[in-house]
Amino acid sequence: MNLTVFGVGYVGLVQAAVLAEVGHNVMCVDIDADKIDRLSNDIIQIYEPGLQNLVADNRSAGRITFTTDTEKAVAHGQVQIIAVGTPSDEDGSADIRYVLAAAESIALEMDQPKIIVSKSTVPVGTCDKLRSQITDVLNARGRGDLAFEVVSNPEFLKEGSAVADCMKPDRIILGTNSAHAEELMRELYAPFNRNHEKIIVMDVRSAEFTKYAANCMLATKISFMNEMAGLAEKLEANIEEVRKGIGSDPRIGYDFIYPGLGYGGSCFPKDVRALIKAAGNIDFHAPVLNAVEERNNHQKMVLFEKVSQHFNGDLRGRKFALWGLAFKPNTDDMREAPSRTIMESLWRAGASVSAFDPEAMPECQRIYGQRPDLLLCGTKEAALQGAEALLIATEWKSFRAPSFAMIRDILTTPVIFDGRNLYDPAVVARHGIQYYSIGRKIAK
Numbered sequence: 001m002n003l004t005v006f007g008v009g010y011v012g013l014v015q016a017a018v019l020a021e022v023g024h025n026v027m028c029v030d031i032d033a034d035k036i037d038r039l040s041n042d043i044i045q046i047y048e049p050g051l052q053n054l055v056a057d058n059r060s061a062g063r064i065t066f067t068t069d070t071e072k073a074v075a076h077g078q079v080q081i082i083a084v085g086t087p088s089d090e091d092g093s094a095d096i097r098y099v100l101a102a103a104e105s106i107a108l109e110m111d112q113p114k115i116i117v118s119k120s121t122v123p124v125g126t127c128d129k130l131r132s133q134i135t136d137v138l139n140a141r142g143r144g145d146l147a148f149e150v151v152s153n154p155e156f157l158k159e160g161s162a163v164a165d166c167m168k169p170d171r172i173i174l175g176t177n178s179a180h181a182e183e184l185m186r187e188l189y190a191p192f193n194r195n196h197e198k199i200i201v202m203d204v205r206s207a208e209f210t211k212y213a214a215n216c217m218l219a220t221k222i223s224f225m226n227e228m229a230g231l232a233e234k235l236e237a238n239i240e241e242v243r244k245g246i247g248s249d250p251r252i253g254y255d256f257i258y259p260g261l262g263y264g265g266s267c268f269p270k271d272v273r274a275l276i277k278a279a280g281n282i283d284f285h286a287p288v289l290n291a292v293e294e295r296n297n298h299q300k301m302v303l304f305e306k307v308s309q310h311f312n313g314d315l316r317g318r319k320f321a322l323w324g325l326a327f328k329p330n331t332d333d334m335r336e337a338p339s340r341t342i343m344e345s346l347w348r349a350g351a352s353v354s355a356f357d358p359e360a361m362p363e364c365q366r367i368y369g370q371r372p373d374l375l376l377c378g379t380k381e382a383a384l385q386g387a388e389a390l391l392i393a394t395e396w397k398s399f400r401a402p403s404f405a406m407i408r409d410i411l412t413t414p415v416i417f418d419g420r421n422l423y424d425p426a427v428v429a430r431h432g433i434q435y436y437s438i439g440r441k442i443a444k
């Protein structure tokens with residue numbers, strides 16, 4: 001099948017590469033000429049395991065191409081997949097201007113019937129807006145005769161395992177009332193729907209809402225667990241024991257109940273905010289969603305507060321090592337990452353940071369540029385040099401079994417503030433290091 005994908009970000013590029021891998025003919029279009037230029041030379045601007053080879057292999061096989069030319073791109077695909085960003089607007093609502101712009105490009109250029117797929121996360125009612133916008137543009141062009149359908153097909157991939165998730169999706173949600181569109185979408189996804197039925201067809205609005213409900217449910221689990229961790233700490237219980245204790249109940253399960261520094265990334269924060277805003281717009285009281293967000297905002301400050309308390313509020317002139325910048329492991333994405341709240345709070349307090357992350361250092365450099373209070377180090381050991389304490393913000397595998405003797409010897413005051421509960425407090429204490437973690441007693 002010939003497909004066009006709008007947007008070569010985390011979602012668009014990964015989906016395009018995976019669809020090409022199973023034999024579809026995919027043309028990717030983006031307004032960012034630099035990204036397209038680099039992709040045309042197999043240079044991938046994001047880190048995602050397995051993506052580099054997948055894109056390069058399919059490009060050399062001629063199944064994936066990159067362009068900024070919307071006319072060419074729209075002409076290419078029978079199916080037009082919109083996977084552009086939907087960031088938070090100033091008031092917290094989802095900003096759908098890029099989705100509308102992509103739909104407008106399609107309406108301006110199409111001269112064959114098309115299936116237009118909204119893969120971006122968009123508020124309920126957006127596909128209806130796209131439909132009327134496309135109708136208006138086609139009428140203005142005198143091409144009201146051209147048939148088209150708008151399908152909602154939200155994406156559920158997880159950054160860090162995006163390729164694997166798209167290769168083996170848990171479910172494929174299709175929001176459409178059109179039998180023709182459904183048939184074509186089933187054909188598109190047939191290679192991923194072989195072992196058992198993964199396609200769930202529903203009306204468009206329910207499909208749009210499913211994505212928000214899923215992300216808000218996951219964010220709720222995180223905020224709930226973080227609240228339990230705070231309570232456990234005060235009550236002198238150990239949240240890690242509690243986690244195992246509750247996870248063993250299959251109604252709760254072990255997934256997604258790790259206490260930490262709050263959710264970050266490009267999806268949960270903005271999607272929770274957008275649903276709160278959408279509820280507000282229709283005067284719907286949504287205390288749960290508001291609490292999820294409030295807890296998360298607080299949680300991002302928890303590590304900084306522990307540091308500040310430890311040093312009696314006197315952080316000026318001190319230097320801290322920070323391991324982990326990405327909002328989670330196996331990605332270089334730092335959008336709304338807890339590490340940013342931590343660094344910015346330390347800087348405001350007059351401290352400096354020497355940081356290491358296996359993948360996100362170029363992204364950190366891009367965000368913050370050169371500044372005297374940020375040193376990006378080539379190794380996790382180098383980040384410790386001259387630092388008074390070690391802070392851990394991301395649970396990269398390579399941080400899990402460090403030499404505690406080395407940490408103790410390099411740090412000027414041996415203390416670790418671990419936002420991801422990577423270590424056994426007793427082991428750290430045995431090495432003579434003071435250890436703060438989340439929801440567990442302080443080990444001295």
Ligand code: NAD
Pocket residue numbers: 006007008009010011012029030031032035083084085086098099101102119120121122155156157158159266267
């Ligand atoms: P991204 O910011 O990484 O990429 C978006 C891309 O769209 C950029 O390259 C941008 O230049 C391009 N773009 C913007 N306007 C365009 C236009 N008119 N024509 C062509 N290209 C255009 O975004 P992302 O993380 O890939 O997210 C895309 C959507 O998918 C969002 O709605 C997001 O909420 C959703 N989503 C993201 C994830 C994730 O983990 N990142 C997971 C599921 C769903």
